[in-house]
Amino acid sequence: MATKKQKNGNIKRPSNYVVLTLHAIADGETRFTNSGNMMSKVRAFLSQGKEKDSDEYKPSIFVDVMAFSKNENATSVIEAISNVKDKDLITVKGRLAMDVWTGKDGTAHQQLLVFAGSVEPFSFENCEEEFEEDLGEPA
Numbered sequence: 173m174a175t176k177k178q179k180n181g182n183i184k185r186p187s188n189y190v191v192l193t194l195h196a197i198a199d200g201e202t203r204f205t206n207s208g209n210m211m212s213k214v215r216a217f218l219s220q221g222k223e224k225d226s227d228e229y230k231p232s233i234f235v236d237v238m239a240f241s242k243n244e245n246a247t248s249v250i251e252a253i254s255n256v257k258d259k260d261l262i263t264v265k266g267r268l269a270m271d272v273w274t275g276k277d278g279t280a281h282q283q284l285l286v287f288a289g290s291v292e293p294f295s296f297e298n299c300e301e302e303f304e305e306d307l308g309e310p311a
Contacts, residue, residue, distance in 0.1 A: 188268040190286060193261060193294050194218055194235060200256035202246070210241040212253035216262065236271075237264050239288045252291040261294035 194216035202212040214237050220230035239249040246254070256262055266288040273281050 189266070190268045191263065191265045192218055192235070192286065193263050194237065196256050196258055196260045196262060197234075199258050200253040202250060202254045204244065205240070208244055210244055210246050210250055211238065212246075212250040213238045214253050214256045214262075216264075233284065235284045235286055237262075237266075237286045237288050237291065239291075249288050249291055253288065256291070263292050263294045264288050265290045 195218075196214055196216045198215045200212055200214040202210060205211055215234070216237055217232040217234045219232055222229050237253060239247065239253055241247050241250055264286050266286045269285045269287060271283045271285055275281055
C-alpha cells in the first residue's frame with residue numbers, strides 16, 4: 173500500500189480512517205452553518221448481526237455521517253449525503269470521531285461521528301473488489 177508524503181517530507185498516515193457500510197435511518201439533509209458554509213448530515217446505524225447462541229440481534233451502533241464545505245457551495249460528498257434516503261445502504265469512507273456534551277439536565281452524552289470523505293450506495297460488486305485488493309488476492 174502506498175503512502176503519501178506531505179510537503180515537509182513526512183509520511184502522511186490516516187488518522188481514525190474507517191470504511192463502514194451503514195443503514196440510513198433518515199433522509200440526508202443539507203443546511204448552512206452559522207458562518208455560511210454548506211454542510212450535510214445523515215443518521216445511520218451499523219448492524220452487529222445476531223448472537224450465535226440466542227439468535228437475538230446485538231445492539232446496533234448509531235453514527236452521524238457529516239460533511240462540510242469550505243464555502244457556500246456543495247461538494248460531491250455533501251450532494252451524496254443529501255441524496256441518501258431512509259433505509260438506504262451506504263458505504264462511507266472517512267474519519268471517525270466522538271462528540272461529547274452535557275445536556276441541560278447535567279447528563280453526559282456521546283455520539284459517534286464520521287466525517288465523510290466519500291459516500292456511495294452500497295453494492296456487493298464494489299465491496300468484493302476492495303476486499304480482494306486489501307487482501308492481496310487477484311481481482
